[in-house]
Amino acid sequence: MKDDRIVGLSAPRKEGRDKVTGRARYIDDISMPGMLYGATVRSRIPRGKIKKITFGPGINWNDFVVVTAQDIPGKNHIALIENDQPCLADGVVNHPEEPILLLAHPDRHALPKAVEAVSIEYDALPPVFTIEASERQSEIIWGADNTFKTFLIQKGNVDEVWNKADYIVEGEYTTGAQEQLYIETNGMIAAFDSERGVTVWGSLQCPYYVHKALMALFNLPETKIRVVQTETGGAFGGKEEYPSMLAAHAALLAMKSRRPVKIIYDRAEDMVATTKRHPSRTRHRTAVRKDGKILGGEIDLTIDGGAYLTLSPVVLSRATIHAGGPYEWPAIRVRAKAVATSAPPHGAFRGFGAPQSLFAMERHMDRIARAVRLSPVEIRRVNFLKQGQTTITEQTINEPIDLGGMLDRALENSSYREKKQRFARENESGNTKKGMGIAAFLHGAGFTGSGERYLRSVVGVEGTAEGRVRVLVSSTEFGQGTNTVLSQIASETLGLPYDDIEIAQPDTGDVPNSGPTVASRTAMVVGKLVASAARGLEQTLTASGTLAANHTPEEFRTACRAYVAAHGQFRSLARYDQPANIFWDDKNYRGEAYSAFAWAVYVAEVAVDLTTYSVTVDDFVALQEIGRVLNPVLARGQIIGGVAQGIGFALYEKVEWRDGRMQNGQMTNYIMPTSADVPPIRVFFEELGNTHGAYGAKGIGELPMDGPAPAIVNAIEDALGVPMDSIPLLPEDIFDAMASASKRESDAHFPAGVR
Amino acid sequence: MTKTGGVQCEISLTVNGEPRTVRAYPMDRLLDVLRQQLGLTGTKEGCGEGECGACSVLMDGALVDSCLVPVLQAQGADVVTIEGLGGDARACALQETFLEYGGAQCGICTPGMILAAVHLLREKPEPTTDDIRQGLAGNLCRCTGYVQIFEAVAAAARRGVAR
Ligand code: FES
Numbered sequence: 001m002k003d004d005r006i007v008g009l010s011a012p013r014k015e016g017r018d019k020v021t022g023r024a025r026y027i028d029d030i031s032m033p034g035m036l037y038g039a040t041v042r043s044r045i046p047r048g049k050i051k052k053i054t055f056g057p058g059i060n061w062n063d064f065v066v067v068t069a070q071d072i073p074g075k076n077h078i079a080l081i082e083n084d085q086p087c088l089a090d091g092v093v094n095h096p097e098e099p100i101l102l103l104a105h106p107d108r109h110a111l112p113k114a115v116e117a118v119s120i121e122y123d124a125l126p127p128v129f130t131i132e133a134s135e136r137q138s139e140i141i142w143g144a145d146n147t148f149k150t151f152l153i154q155k156g157n158v159d160e161v162w163n164k165a166d167y168i169v170e171g172e173y174t175t176g177a178q179e180q181l182y183i184e185t186n187g188m189i190a191a192f193d194s195e196r197g198v199t200v201w202g203s204l205q206c207p208y209y210v211h212k213a214l215m216a217l218f219n220l221p222e223t224k225i226r227v228v229q230t231e232t233g234g235a236f237g238g239k240e241e242y243p244s245m246l247a248a249h250a251a252l253l254a255m256k257s258r259r260p261v262k263i264i265y266d267r268a269e270d271m272v273a274t275t276k277r278h279p280s281r282t283r284h285r286t287a288v289r290k291d292g293k294i295l296g297g298e299i300d301l302t303i304d305g306g307a308y309l310t311l312s313p314v315v316l317s318r319a320t321i322h323a324g325g326p327y328e329w330p331a332i333r334v335r336a337k338a339v340a341t342s343a344p345p346h347g348a349f350r351g352f353g354a355p356q357s358l359f360a361m362e363r364h365m366d367r368i369a370r371a372v373r374l375s376p377v378e379i380r381r382v383n384f385l386k387q388g389q390t391t392i393t394e395q396t397i398n399e400p401i402d403l404g405g406m407l408d409r410a411l412e413n414s415s416y417r418e419k420k421q422r423f424a425r426e427n428e429s430g431n432t433k434k435g436m437g438i439a440a441f442l443h444g445a446g447f448t449g450s451g452e453r454y455l456r457s458v459v460g461v462e463g464t465a466e467g468r469v470r471v472l473v474s475s476t477e478f479g480q481g482t483n484t485v486l487s488q489i490a491s492e493t494l495g496l497p498y499d500d501i502e503i504a505q506p507d508t509g510d511v512p513n514s515g516p517t518v519a520s521r522t523a524m525v526v527g528k529l530v531a532s533a534a535r536g537l538e539q540t541l542t543a544s545g546t547l548a549a550n551h552t553p554e555e556f557r558t559a560c561r562a563y564v565a566a567h568g569q570f571r572s573l574a575r576y577d578q579p580a581n582i583f584w585d586d587k588n589y590r591g592e593a594y595s596a597f598a599w600a601v602y603v604a605e606v607a608v609d610l611t612t613y614s615v616t617v618d619d620f621v622a623l624q625e626i627g628r629v630l631n632p633v634l635a636r637g638q639i640i641g642g643v644a645q646g647i648g649f650a651l652y653e654k655v656e657w658r659d660g661r662m663q664n665g666q667m668t669n670y671i672m673p674t675s676a677d678v679p680p681i682r683v684f685f686e687e688l689g690n691t692h693g694a695y696g697a698k699g700i701g702e703l704p705m706d707g708p709a710p711a712i713v714n715a716i717e718d719a720l721g722v723p724m725d726s727i728p729l730l731p732e733d734i735f736d737a738m739a740s741a742s743k744r745e746s747d748a749h750f751p752a753g754v755r
Numbered sequence: 756m757t758k759t760g761g762v763q764c765e766i767s768l769t770v771n772g773e774p775r776t777v778r779a780y781p782m783d784r785l786l787d788v789l790r791q792q793l794g795l796t797g798t799k800e801g802c803g804e805g806e807c808g809a810c811s812v813l814m815d816g817a818l819v820d821s822c823l824v825p826v827l828q829a830q831g832a833d834v835v836t837i838e839g840l841g842g843d844a845r846a847c848a849l850q851e852t853f854l855e856y857g858g859a860q861c862g863i864c865t866p867g868m869i870l871a872a873v874h875l876l877r878e879k880p881e882p883t884t885d886d887i888r889q890g891l892a893g894n895l896c897r898c899t900g901y902v903q904i905f906e907a908v909a910a911a912a913r914r915g916v917a918r
């Protein structure tokens with residue numbers, strides 16, 4: 001490893017210069033000759049039958065292209081898991097803002113008025129707005145029982161633990177919806193040609209998801225659909241599944257008008273109509289011995305999936321597997337379900353279910369600590385997973401892990417003990433209360449269980465006529481550093497300068513399917529395939545006798561140019577093959593859930609102002625083990641950015657719902673952290689020499705989303721002595737929690753749970 | 756562009772050092788005129804309501820949200836966008852330090868952020884960390900968590916001082 005030339009160094013961001021000079025071209029920066037602009041007419045009620053659509057007066061409708069469900073040549077659904085979500089509502093609507101019809105016009109400013117002028121009459125049906133209402137099933141809005149998916153994990157015999165327990169600790173924890181709030185809103189351009197079929201360009205994470213959706217919608221073969229990703233201004237999961245919808249809309253308008261059509265959502269439309277993080281409710285009941293050891297427990301986890309199934313089963317899966325945190329459970333039962341409500345479908349957002357169930361777990365650890373009268377530090381130390389033990393899916397941790405040591409170093413880096421003592425003294429007087437909070441957690445990298453086996457990702461590496469090397473992947477760059485890290489891997493493998501490597505624009509007409517850009521899988525899974533495809537390229541040259549085994553970069557370039565001149569296109573492909581020893585039982589949710597876990601301990605320091613009830617995060621330590629750090633500047637940027645989003649999740653970002661619709665769909669009233677709000681976020685990496693993906697990397701992108709919320713809320717409890725179990729936690733929520741706590745007796749914070 | 760109706764008029768302004776004349780409705784947004792008429796797409800739209808700063812440009816030296824500026828107000832003004840910073844030593848230093856320190860991830864906030872930083876360093880060539888935090892507070896970034904942007908601005912300031 002120490003001989004690596006470029007892996008492990010902070011190679012400059014591949015597309016960085018274009019970004020800092022304003023030359024990078026995002027979808028709204030692109031125009032095509034004769035292009036029209038598209039807009040969407042959406043449902044204004046949560047649920048009902050469409051009775052009548054009227055095109056109102058004052059608009060010259062002849063100037064508009066209009067598309068309805070009747071114009072769809074193939075299947076009227078957005079192909080994903082269950083194909084239950086229509087592309088355009090046909091007769092019924094199941095959530096506010098559901099797309100009903102599409103308009104296009106040469107002048108984008110003519111559209112808002114026209115959208116307003118379409119009036120729709122409905123026969124309203126009763127909607128369902130909460131998890132609890134959905135569970136009651138007095139109104140069935142999806143399937144037979146409003147339930148998209150359930151999972152059950154059972155390890156050991158939970159029914160036997162309760163008798164042996166010194167304490168039984170119960171708690172209920174909830175998390176709210178969160179908007180991804182990428183600064184570039186969703187956008188797409190589509191063109192249609194009767195020969196070539198459909199082409200779309202847009203801001204998206206997963207070109208082949210869009211490709212699959214368009215094939216079904218247009219009933220066209222794969223060669224007649226082309227999806228091209230343009231520079232993407234942030235995604236965070238928010239451009240995982242929704243772009244298929246937008247691409248479908250733009251393409252339908254393009255087909256009908258025979259002109260290119262661009263649709264760019266404005267901020268309000270993007271916020272109210274597209275996906276958000278699933279709201280969740282988690283109940284814990286835990287049997288604990290008096291030394292703090294967890295004997296076993298039950299976890300009931302429910303997420304709100306919104307009106308259609310979309311990705312909810314997979315989000316639920318990750319939430320379920322992460323529900324036990326980084327702890328050893330001799331016995332556990334996790335019951336999980338995703339339910340339907342009359343809200344726009346909730347979807348992928350960095351962390352993908354894990355931030356929800358880990359918030360509950362890490363809040364619950366502090367509740368257990370209080371019940372058992374141990375410190376938050378000790379309760380975690382007693383229960384941490386160790387090498388050789390098994391997770392809740394009975395996956396044996398074979399790699400060296402050192403959660404106890406990580407905890408020690410995180411405490412030291414945050415001056416935890418010294419500050420705890422000082423704050424305890426200082427909090428006795430004054431109007432500002434300070435506290436320290438910990439969260440320990442894990443995040444599984446790559447697809448769950450058998451997922452990677454089904455994906456069978458393919459990566460290509462090409463030698464060009466100029467003697468350069470192009471990496472061909474459908475894995476997309478949206479800020480996380482895909483282009484840079486994959487270039488570093490190719491450069492390292494081939495012994496070529498970093499500048500010799502190019503990344504092909506993700507274009508389904510040109511690049512193979514390396515899988516979706518999700519689940520923190522790119523560096524680990526795709527990176528490894530890039531290395532092996534690159535080796536294949538080199539082997540072809542050495543086998544053909546034009547390149548010596550030991551060669552200089554210039555010799556490689558010469559051999560490459562000669563090969564292309566003699567044989568034409570020169571590509572090497574590598575396909576993922578799951579190691580045979582990975583066992584996963586999808587039915588019982590048991591086995592090797594992930595090929596690697598990243599581990600972390602985060603510590604938050606907060607101050608609560610008792611006049612305004614506002615919270616500031618004053619310091620934040622993020623310490624993690626993510627395998628090999630391929631690019632320190634980018635890796636640190638991933639962690640800091642994730643922590644900032646986690647601060648928003650905990651303290652600022654509240655979706656105000658009314659009748660299933662977001663009411664605060666503006667940046668003025670849905671508040672994300674600004675530069676004035678973030679604390680110093682201090683990042684520490686531990687490398688234990690574990691080897692997984694390319695050059696030892698594990699996943700990193702989602703991990704930092706999991707820990708900040710529980711660490712911050714634990715710190716607020718430490719400061720105030722009042723438990724807070726729901727996020728987001730805005731000043732009014734803190735005020736309410738304190739007001740109701742002060743009505744109760746001082747030790748009644750854990751009324752039902754502690755025995 | 757018929758966004759606000761009315762009568763189109765001719766507006767003359769200086770953009771990135773060059774005199775330009777455009778025909779537009781008085782209430783058309785400077786942002787749209789820059790992007791659509793002048794093809795200066797480096798200026799981005801993130802919210803359209805003055806919250807995110809992605810559309811930041813310099814107008815007569817002041818940092819403004821071009822989504823909030825009716826083009827009529829720019830009559831006779833000197834406007835600088837990200838495309839016009841090539842000859843500005845401070846801006847070039849910032850572009851380098853943004854690359855080195857990881858100040859740009861997805862890049863959509865970056866042009867606005869760099870203009871805000873140029874403006875900040877013109878006002879305060881030796882900013883404190885707090886000056887930087889406050890100076891950039893009108894520019895939202897969802898990717899970076901800001902810390903590496905602060906580091907990039909501080910590094911550019913140090914280079915400026917050394918020079
Ligand atoms: S687009 Fe102008 S401030 Fe957001």
Ligand code: FES
Nearest residue numbers: 860861896897898
């Ligand atoms: S770099 Fe993506 S919003 Fe700032």
